[in-house]
Amino acid sequence: MQERETWSSKLGFILACIGAAIGLGNIWMFPWRLGAYGGAAFLIPYLFFVLVLGTTGLMEEFSFGRSKKKGAIGAFEDVYKDKGLNFGDKLGIIPVLGVTGVFIFYSIVVGWILKYFTLTLTNSFESIESIPAYFGTFVGTPNTILWHLIGILLTVIIVSFGIKEGIEKVNKVMMPILFGILVILLFRSLTLPGAKAGIKFLLLPDWSKLSDPITWIMALGQSFFTVSLGGAAMLVYGSYLKEDVDIPSSAFNTVLFNTISSFLAAFVIIPATFAFGLDPQAGPPLLFITVPTIFKSMPGGYFFGALFFLSVVFAALSSAINLIEVPVEALIERFSLSRKKSVFIVGFLAFLIGLPLDLNMNIFGLFADTVTVYLIPIGAVLAAITFFWVYGVDNARNEINKGAEKPLGIWWEPFAKYIFTGVAIIVLVLGIIYGGIG
Numbered sequence: 001m002q003e004r005e006t007w008s009s010k011l012g013f014i015l016a017c018i019g020a021a022i023g024l025g026n027i028w029m030f031p032w033r034l035g036a037y038g039g040a041a042f043l044i045p046y047l048f049f050v051l052v053l054g055t056t057g058l059m060e061e062f063s064f065g066r067s068k069k070k071g072a073i074g075a076f077e078d079v080y081k082d083k084g085l086n087f088g089d090k091l092g093i094i095p096v097l098g099v100t101g102v103f104i105f106y107s108i109v110v111g112w113i114l115k116y117f118t119l120t121l122t123n124s125f126e127s128i129e130s131i132p133a134y135f136g137t138f139v140g141t142p143n144t145i146l147w148h149l150i151g152i153l154l155t156v157i158i159v160s161f162g163i164k165e166g167i168e169k170v171n172k173v174m175m176p177i178l179f180g181i182l183v184i185l186l187f188r189s190l191t192l193p194g195a196k197a198g199i200k201f202l203l204l205p206d207w208s209k210l211s212d213p214i215t216w217i218m219a220l221g222q223s224f225f226t227v228s229l230g231g232a233a234m235l236v237y238g239s240y241l242k243e244d245v246d247i248p249s250s251a252f253n254t255v256l257f258n259t260i261s262s263f264l265a266a267f268v269i270i271p272a273t274f275a276f277g278l279d280p281q282a283g284p285p286l287l288f289i290t291v292p293t294i295f296k297s298m299p300g301g302y303f304f305g306a307l308f309f310l311s312v313v314f315a316a317l318s319s320a321i322n323l324i325e326v327p328v329e330a331l332i333e334r335f336s337l338s339r340k341k342s343v344f345i346v347g348f349l350a351f352l353i354g355l356p357l358d359l360n361m362n363i364f365g366l367f368a369d370t371v372t373v374y375l376i377p378i379g380a381v382l383a384a385i386t387f388f389w390v391y392g393v394d395n396a397r398n399e400i401n402k403g404a405e406k407p408l409g410i411w412w413e414p415f416a417k418y419i420f421t422g423v424a425i426i427v428l429v430l431g432i433i434y435g436g437i438g
């Protein structure tokens, strides 16, 4: 057996986690939600939930992975075996399937983004008469297949190089550039004539929204999804950690930079949509119709458009790398496969399973909803129960405190065991009731 790889530095680990957390949730969900749920008022529940619950969930997954030096299947197996129970590995398959499911539909979106990036590079939006019509002839059609394949190949190549040489190295390049680009675009967007209305939309607090439970529910769902809590994705990155890394501080930094990126995305996109009199709606139309329309009409739009889509490529690719690592690690650990073989198998299967999603947006929607409404929240609940209840919250706190400059006090134990696990269950139930809140 080969020795398990580790991150080469604490910074490398944190950048990889920031890359994993920042993704489509930050760029095409947060900006719209901030405006739609009361602007600055939405920030109160969101910041509260992400700081308190997001950080707790990350500490849980990092230290669970580190303590067992295995991904979810092996880590769950160990915990239950110690109690004389033999079904841990089977339970661990659920979060691994959930994250693999996210990878399957995420890699398709990575393909769309790559296509859009090349369209901006070649200045092609200039000659596309109707961007909504163009989007309609692209997604849900065979035209996406090649781009989907390129998205998977890029991910597969990076991850085949391993933790230090692949995942860590590319994140060290992509993350600083991602933030640099967002700051440049922020200045561009905020200086557009008419941008003020967008700033008002984002920041003017509509306090009445705080008395509407849906604001709190959406903020709660967002706080789990945005830092990738599903019981496997952050856990696998934790499994490559050395004992001396400070987990509470790493979790806090991941939440902090993840939140900064959401704000930047919101202040880049929304003021620009207002400046051009467009409607800042949620989901795919925002990124693939509204945003290209903005760049088409903006002075210097060619340059800024290419920068924008490059930053989205980085945000999505750094998440796809994390997502694919979950099934890849599982195959390596369970079947003693080489990394190269394992990455190839996962990439190939994910591509095949994704093909029907390429061709039909209804299937795409159904698949994405099933994974994000059921599997991911169930994975988060299972991980919390397994680590805080079965492994034991006192052991969990010990694991988290190894290497911590400011160790967690005993007060944290009832909080993690009862409140965090309870809220994870609430997130699952509310997601099912509302058809998705993450």
Ligand code: PFF
Binding pocket: 020, 021, 022, 023, 024, 025, 026, 099, 102, 225, 226, 227, 228, 229, 230, 231, 232, 233, 319, 323, 376
């Ligand atoms: N955090 C990712 C995003 O914001 O796009 C999404 C995600 C990845 C959620 C992995 C859950 C997960 F397990």
